[in-house]
Amino acid sequence: MENTILEIKNVTKAIKRKKILKNISIKIPKGEIYGLIGPNGAGKTTLMRMITGLSSITSGDIFIKEKSISTERKRALLTLGTIIEGPDMYPFFSGKENLFHFARMYPNISKKRIEEVIEIVGLTNSINKKVKNYSLGMKQRLGIAQSILHNPSLLILDEPTNGLDPAGIKEMRDYLKKIALQNNTSILISSHLLSEMELICDRIGIIKHGEMVSEHNLSEMELIKDSSKNKVTIEIQQIDEAKQILNEYNYTIDNNLLIFHINKEEVPNLIHLLTVNNVKIYEVAYTKSTLEERFFEWTGGNTID
Amino acid sequence: MIKNLFNLVLNEMLKIYKRKSTWMMYLFLVVFIAGGAILAINTQSSYSENWKVELEEENKTLVQEIEEFSGMPGMQTIRDVNQESIMTNQFYLENDMKPMNYGAWQFVLDNADMLIIVSLFSIIIGATIISDEYKWGTIKLLMVRPYSRSTILAVKYLAILIFTFFTLLFMQLASFITGAFLLGIEGINPEIVAFRNGDVGQLNAIKMIISNYSYNLIPLIMMATLAFTISTIFKNSTIAISLAIVLMLSGNMIVTFFADQSFTKYLLFAHTDLQQYQNNSMLLEDTSLSFSITILIIYYVIFLISSFIVFNRKDIIVNE
Ligand SMILES: Nc1ncnc2c1ncn2[C@@H]1O[C@H](COP(=O)(O)OP(=O)(O)OP(=O)(O)O)[C@@H](O)[C@H]1O
Ligand SMILES: [Mg+2]
Numbered sequence: 001m002e003n004t005i006l007e008i009k010n011v012t013k014a015i016k017r018k019k020i021l022k023n024i025s026i027k028i029p030k031g032e033i034y035g036l037i038g039p040n041g042a043g044k045t046t047l048m049r050m051i052t053g054l055s056s057i058t059s060g061d062i063f064i065k066e067k068s069i070s071t072e073r074k075r076a077l078l079t080l081g082t083i084i085e086g087p088d089m090y091p092f093f094s095g096k097e098n099l100f101h102f103a104r105m106y107p108n109i110s111k112k113r114i115e116e117v118i119e120i121v122g123l124t125n126s127i128n129k130k131v132k133n134y135s136l137g138m139k140q141r142l143g144i145a146q147s148i149l150h151n152p153s154l155l156i157l158d159e160p161t162n163g164l165d166p167a168g169i170k171e172m173r174d175y176l177k178k179i180a181l182q183n184n185t186s187i188l189i190s191s192h193l194l195s196e197m198e199l200i201c202d203r204i205g206i207i208k209h210g211e212m213v214s215e216h217n218l219s220e221m222e223l224i225k226d227s228s229k230n231k232v233t234i235e236i237q238q239i240d241e242a243k244q245i246l247n248e249y250n251y252t253i254d255n256n257l258l259i260f261h262i263n264k265e266e267v268p269n270l271i272h273l274l275t276v277n278n279v280k281i282y283e284v285a286y287t288k289s290t291l292e293e294r295f296f297e298w299t300g301g302n303t304i305d
Numbered sequence: 306m307i308k309n310l311f312n313l314v315l316n317e318m319l320k321i322y323k324r325k326s327t328w329m330m331y332l333f334l335v336v337f338i339a340g341g342a343i344l345a346i347n348t349q350s351s352y353s354e355n356w357k358v359e360l361e362e363e364n365k366t367l368v369q370e371i372e373e374f375s376g377m378p379g380m381q382t383i384r385d386v387n388q389e390s391i392m393t394n395q396f397y398l399e400n401d402m403k404p405m406n407y408g409a410w411q412f413v414l415d416n417a418d419m420l421i422i423v424s425l426f427s428i429i430i431g432a433t434i435i436s437d438e439y440k441w442g443t444i445k446l447l448m449v450r451p452y453s454r455s456t457i458l459a460v461k462y463l464a465i466l467i468f469t470f471f472t473l474l475f476m477q478l479a480s481f482i483t484g485a486f487l488l489g490i491e492g493i494n495p496e497i498v499a500f501r502n503g504d505v506g507q508l509n510a511i512k513m514i515i516s517n518y519s520y521n522l523i524p525l526i527m528m529a530t531l532a533f534t535i536s537t538i539f540k541n542s543t544i545a546i547s548l549a550i551v552l553m554l555s556g557n558m559i560v561t562f563f564a565d566q567s568f569t570k571y572l573l574f575a576h577t578d579l580q581q582y583q584n585n586s587m588l589l590e591d592t593s594l595s596f597s598i599t600i601l602i603i604y605y606v607i608f609l610i611s612s613f614i615v616f617n618r619k620d621i622i623v624n625e
Contacts (some may be wrong), residue, residue, distance in 0.1 A: 052449045057619040078451040085623060088442025101319070104312035105450040114622050146446065 003029045004066075005154050005186040006051065011060035013046055013210075020046050021210045024059070028154075031184040033176065033257075035201035037194065043210040044190040045085060048158050051188070052082050064154055073253055078106075081152035083160050087143030091132035095142050098131060099149065106150040113149065120175060121145045122168070136163035144172065148179070157189045159195075161196060173200050232260040232267055235272070235283040245277045310460070313452070317464035321430060330426045331475060335403050337422060338479050342487040345407055356403050360394045363572045367391050389500040396498055396505040396625040404498070408491045410510040416480045420525055422475060424553060427469045427529035432536040432545035434461045435616075442623045458537070458616045462609070465529055473518065481488075514564030517580075522579035523601065528553045537612040560588050576600045 006028040013021040021043045028034045036044045049055040051062050053069050053076070062069045067076035069182070089098045103109040118127050121141040131139065140163045147155060155176075161169050177200065179185040191197050196202060198218065206213040231282065234256055236242055242258060252259045260270070264286065274281055319320050321327055352359050367387045374380035405411075435458075438444035447457060486488075496507045528549045536545035556574030563569040570589050576597035581587050 049620070052445075054445055054448055074451045074453060077449060080449065082449050084445055084449075086442065088446065088623075090320065090441060090443055093319075097319075098325070101316050102446065102450075105309075105452070106317055107309065 002281070005030055005064065006188060007063040007066075008047070008051070009061050009063070011047070011050060011062060012052060012058045013043075013055065014058045014150055020208060021050075024207075024210075024212050025060075026188075026205055026212070026215075028186045028188060030153075030186055031180050032202050033180050033187045033189065033200055035197040035198060035204040036188065036190040036207060037192075038207035038213075042207040044207055045158055046210075047207070048084055048156050048188070048190065050081070051156055052080065052084060053077060053086070059118060079153045080156065081150065081154070082156040082158075083140075083143040083147050084156065084158045086162070087136075088140060089131045089134075089141040089142055089146075092130065094130055095127040095134070095138075095145075098142060099127075099145055102146045102261060103149055109149055117145045117149055120148070122171060124189035128173070132266055136169055138167055140164055141168065151183065151185075153185060155187045155189075156187055157187065159191055160189065161191055161193055169196065176200060230261065231287045232270070233283075233285040233287070234258045234270075234274070236279055236281055237281050241277065242274065242279050247277070310456075313456070313460040314467070317434070317460055318467060321434075321464065321468055327430075330429075331472075331614055334422060334426075334476055335479055335483075337419065338416065338476070338483050341419070342480075342483045345412060348485055352404055357398060360404070364391050364394050367394075375420055375505060385497075392505045393498055393500055398523065405491050405495070406489065407582045408488050408495075409481050410491065410495055410514070411497060412484035412488055413477055413480045414510065414514050414517060416446075416476065417514070417521050419476070420473070420518065420521040421553075423469065423472050424525040425550065426472055426489075427465060427525060427540075428532040428546055428549045428553070430468050431529040431531075431533035432542040432549065434465060434533065434536075436536045436540050436542040436545070439479060445621055445623060448621050454617050455613055458613060462530075462533060463560070465533060466526070468530060469474055469525065471524075473522070477514070477518070520578070520580040520583075524553065524556075525581060527573065527577055527601070527605065527608075530605060534608040534612040538615045559586070564589060570596075571600065573600070573604045 006026070008024055008026040011021060011024045012019065024043075024047060025032065036047070038044055046055065050057050051064070051069065053073055057070055064076040064080055069076045087288050089095075090101065096118070097116070099114050103114055118124055120146050123138065123141050123145065126134070126138060134142065140160065142299065144157075144160060147157070161172065164172060173196070176187055176189075179257065180187055189197070189201070201218055203215060203217050205215045237256060239253065239256060246258075249260060249262075251260075263272070267284070267286065271281065271284065336472065336530075340492055367390055369383050371387050374384055394404075396402075404420050435444075438447060448454065458479065495510050497510045497513060498505065499508050531552070532549040536542050542608045552574070556577065560569055560572055560575045563572075569575060570592055575592065578588070579594065579597060582594045582597070
């Protein structure tokens with residue numbers, strides 16, 4: 001399948017006999033943004049280190065554009081960009097000198113492209129400052145800049161929003177979506193900001209204890225199908241009267257709030273039923289369940305072990 | 306391909322020369338050289354019209370000193386130096402040549418001994434060129450580029466050699482310029498009367514400078530390579546620097562101390578000074594030039610191969 005940019009095939013990683021990743025398989029097609037989420041120590045960074053050739057693969061293999069990272073390393077890396085384990089840069093170089101340093105490691109990156117990238121990450125004003133005087137967010141922006149310099153077909157981003165201000169996060173989200181759409185760049189991204197992941201990812205994979213727990217599509221369709229998880233809250237005073245009319249519904253009561261898990265389409269009927277029976281409705285709230293709520297459901301809680 | 310490699314080397318050179326610490330080394334060198342030149346002004350002997358009488362007087366004093374020191378084993382070096390000076394002076398007298406004043410060429414030649422400072426700098430660069438990348442966390446950004454690990458390591462090693470070459474050149478130039486200003490120049494391509502192979506003769510100054518510096522370059526390169534290897538294996542520059550310096554300074558002592566042991570002739574330090582064959586001042590008896598060169602090559606290859614093997618095998622982990 002030539003449409004697959006990144007293929008992770010049955011990958012296992014063991015360090016000193018301890019299995020850190022077990023049989024992970026992921027396929028990311030052209031232009032897809034894939035999110036890796038999972039609690040601390042789940043193995044997200046380890047997986048990314050293997051994709052980028054920093055760690056050896058214990059068993060299985062990883063292919064970038066059909067080039068194996070273990071046997072065709074150079075050709076696999078030619079088309080990959082990454083930020084991994086924090087935005088470290090040469091402190092005694094200016095931002096621009098850092099970019100030139102990395103640009104020299106690829107064939108034919110023009111000065112114009114470097115200026116363009118500086119503009120994209122919004123570092124125009126501080127690009128000539130030494131990196132040791134950069135804030136965390138500025139370093140993160142420079143990290144993003146070096147990862148996209150050579151227009152890679154695959155971006156591996158380990159917690160790239162770490163340290164960015166809200167404007168920076170939004171700019172990055174917009175930019176990543178843009179290159180995924182326009183340049184067909186495939187992106188594998190990890191983050192603990194689930195609301196952020198929800199906005200940016202097409203698909204997510206959940207890792208726990210080094211195992212792939214599940215994969216989920218975040219497209220509109222999928223969310224509607226899953227809407228039984230959405231919440232409708234109705235505020236009333238006449239709780240006892242309501243109880244008598246609503247025996248066909250599943251709901252919970254919290255003081256004077258009725259809480260339902262139903263499809264949006266059923267809401268008008270419910271309201272109608274209450275009003276014809278003279279139950280006064282003060283407020284109706286419809287909340288889509290967030291990725292965060294579902295995340296805890298999928299991973300079974302917030303604990304690391 | 307060649308252009309890419311050039312770019313990789315350029316990157317490494319920029320990382321060395323963009324840092325203040327490197328320029329502090331060069332500043333230190335300049336101060337040291339200037340100090341040496343000032344010392345030379347004060348101690349150089351200049352001769353008047355009466356230079357023949359002056360030379361003979363000097364020889365008498367030297368002979369007296371030798372007699373005073375005879376029987377004192379610790380003073381062997383002083384006696385040797387005096388003996389050399391006496392023979393040199395006699396050469397001037399016999400050939401009816403007025404000795405030249407101590408000048409820039411002579412100063413550059415003598416400064417070949419100061420290569421130990423350049424060694425120190427090369428050891429520091431050799432020991433930090435990999436471990437600094439770990440310290441800054443940039444090693445991972447370096448290793449995800451489309452090059453094999455061996456290429457990246459080889460480029461770094463090459464950078465150490467280029468740095469050594471630049472520093473050497475800088476030192477010679479600085480010596481010559483300082484010497485020219487403070488001591489004067491005697492001609493473009495002068496002959497120097499010097500002691501060599503137990504005999505005194507007239508030798509071309511530039512040839513001697515090249516040969517002296519080349520001989521001194523061997524231990525320098527070996528120690529820088531050793532520092533590079535240790536640092537690649539242990540990712541720790543402190544261990545690498547200390548070990549290389551300690552070995553460099555104590556090498557000769559170790560060899561002399563174990564001179565009667567059979568393993569000694571396989572020690573690296575019995576062979577780093579190839580000038581011993583030219584001057585007939587061998588550290589050990591049963592060695593030869595070709596044996597020494599073989600041993601040097603074996604050590605060199607072992608150092609390099611072990612660093613390449615280790616660097617290729619390990620996972621790149623920054624915060625260990
Ligand atoms: N070099 C190593 N030696 C031994 N164990 C390691 C090593 N590197 C990682 N681990 C272990 O592997 C597991 C996965 O770590 P990893 O950094 O991949 O997690 P993560 O999902 O990125 O976590 P986080 O969300 O905190 O970034 C952890 O249990 C960690 O202790
Ligand atoms: Mg991580």
